[in-house]
Amino acid sequence: MRADDLMADLTARPLGEVTPSVYETGRLVSLAPWLTGHDQRVEYLVRSQRADGSWWAPAEFGLVPTLSATEALLRLLTSGGGGTAGGTAGSTAGSTAALADAVDQGLAAAYRRLSDRPAPLPDTPGVELILLSLIEQVNEYLAALPDSGVSGLDQWRGEARIPPPPGVDPGMLPAVRARVASGTGVPKKFLHMLEVAGDSARRAPTIRPSDTGSVGASPAATAAWLGGEGTGDMERSAMSYLTDTLAAHSGLAPCAYPITLFERSWVLSGLSRAGVPYSLPAGMAEELRGALGPDGTATGSGLPVDADTTSVVLYALELLGLEIDPEVLRGFELDDHFCTWPGEDGQSVTVNAHVLDVFGHYGASHPGSDHTATRDKLSRWLRERQDPDGSWSDRWHTSPYYATAGCAVALDHFGTETSGAGASVRAAVRWTLDTQQSDGSWGRWNGTAEETAYAMHTLLMTRSVSDHRWRGAVDLAVERGLDFLAERVANAEDLSGEPPLWVDKDLYLPGAIVRSAVLTAMHLAQVSAPLAAQRRAI
Incomplete structure (x- = not known):
């Protein structure tokens, strides 16, 4: 499984890859x-x-x-x-x-x-x-x-x-x-x-x-x-x-199609954030930027603009070094959090984690800007919705490992100290370590490659990776998780057979996004200093 193969998949299937419903x-x-x-x-x-x-x-x-x-x-x-x-x-x-x-x-x-x-x-x-x-x-x-x-x-x-x-x-x-x-x-x-x-x-x-x-x-x-x-x-x-x-789709019907912007923004932002090297297809970043209107952008043609796709597109563009304006997200802002779309019946922690990524990264790369109040509001709102065991759950994905990775990494990177974000991240790491299964996997119902990847994101993309108090437990868990992923990829590089965990009218699996999450986890594990040194010595 290589990042450039993923890029080829995005180009070969411009409308996206999603399982039937x-x-x-x-x-x-x-x-x-x-x-x-x-x-x-x-x-x-x-x-x-x-x-x-x-x-x-x-x-x-x-x-x-x-x-x-x-x-x-x-x-x-x-x-x-x-x-x-x-x-x-x-x-x-x-x-x-x-x-x-x-x-x-x-x-x-x-x-x-x-x-x-x-x-x-x-x-x-x-x-x-x-x-x-x-x-x-x-x-x-x-x-x-x-x-x-x-x-x-x-x-x-x-x-x-x-x-x-x-x-x-x-x-x-x-x-x-x-x-x-x-x-x-x-x-x-x-x-x-x-x-x-x-x-x-x-x-x-x-x-x-x-x-x-x-x-x-x-x-x-x-x-x-x-x-x-x-x-x-x-x-x-x-x-x-x-x-x-x-x-x-071999004569069958998916729930949502096309999913072009959703797929490309999730893949590019995930790989870029983890430092996975890849060759960006010509024009893809410009297409993402061109899809942004004054109100944001949508998952795909025919759907309303939403804060989730808008924020991940913005974050992907930021990581690719292109200039963005995070203020487009203000149209989704409520008193204490951001909605997926105006009039939403419910709320999403991962949407707000993605919005926090945008404002946090923009503030870090633009010293003259000040989005501390927005970051603090989002940090406090996310903390209040953390479950007592340290996990998060979300309406757009059935697995708490997806929600926990998104929230923990956003809070670790961009949460405010006054909100107590650090305590939330430590609780998320502890929950992740405590819930690993005997075969090295993680999963809500059964261990899956996708959920194992998200658990490893939580462990490897937060400061637990450099904290000596967590390091030993994290290294052991990551090594077992990496072995599980390596076996899954060896058996089916396209990860066919993974269950659909993403939420629409029916559950679905966006194949390229899931493969990118697994590739990212394996890359992070392989470059993690103690684990990499141990494997070089073998």
Whole structure:
């Protein structure tokens, strides 16, 4: 694994590299059976179901993909499509019996998840509207079962229904649909989940595809808007987006695409911060700078500007030696922290850690500037959100190791002394050392290369690396972590098989970003003075 290989990947895939989504693929099966590859997507849904009837993701994150896949297959059954989606020659995955069995297990998994002391919902974009929409559609099909010719779902022919999500106002969904139908316009962030608007989404007059042809950078939202093939320029553009996106993902659909700025800024800033040598592709830095507008920039075309992508783009440009103006971030500033976007329902510690990186680095490289008050505000806010065990958790990534690395490194480099940032960093280092697994890895559920890399960032990019009181424990943990990563990379250099841990409507894995995190951790471990000396002596 080499940094220049990563640069080649960024160039070869200019729209980004991201794994397919069960949720998004299920929406295309349901909303766009006319798209090429429909049978393949049906087979994917049937074959990717887990033994317990759920789909894809651990813990609370499995609910949305489970309902999406179940609704798609149930619609196929009740519309008479069972048995027509055979996938590959000789496959039985799309047979009526196979579909009915998958639906039965999926319904049971969703029912269990939402009844009998239901757990909190996942903090994912639009989760309330998405669940209300999916459950409404599933229950409509269940109500019609007695009059249908569908077999194999006898236990669902009575009064059994999927219960509504706890604590969610059922009036949210019709209100949103009415707003879309009225033509008064909707916030740009809503476009990413336009599929929940139902029939009112189709060719909604106030909604236009972006320059890439997408609606909200989402295949599901784009298919919901398109509603079928069309002859106009916008319709052809949307159709091209769908066909090109599916072709780039072996016929399946990712949650968000393209992710150009997100991917490039995370990779470049991560490698540069750790001092990993690489050859920057011609024009890439200028493209990043050119994407910055007066309000910031977005993860990709069709999405609203956000403080996360804006701050990481700014930080990447700073590290590359280009002049930036951090004041563009003020549009996201609130009384005590920065929001991901105006009107955000929630808050993110990693967004604020990234903002702290920008103001901290800018202040250090521009002695005449004074952003101490902003740095102190951010430092105190991050400290207040640290968990008692020393870790942080975040809404945009399921792993506390990602959030902890981002917060600990930002506080160590740019936190203010008056905020007590040092104590927070030491607590994060202690938690990281205490939670290493027996095989040298780190992970929330199981040890992964990605999470191991973030844990090593915490240990190697904070001052614990030079503090003799921590050095021995850090060296031992890093050596074990490096051995784990080296074995993973040796088995699969592209890290295929790593679980998706990043949060969107569904969980996803941005491949180039994850590989850059692992490469960075391995580089830092190999140049860490005591460890490097020890390995030279062997």
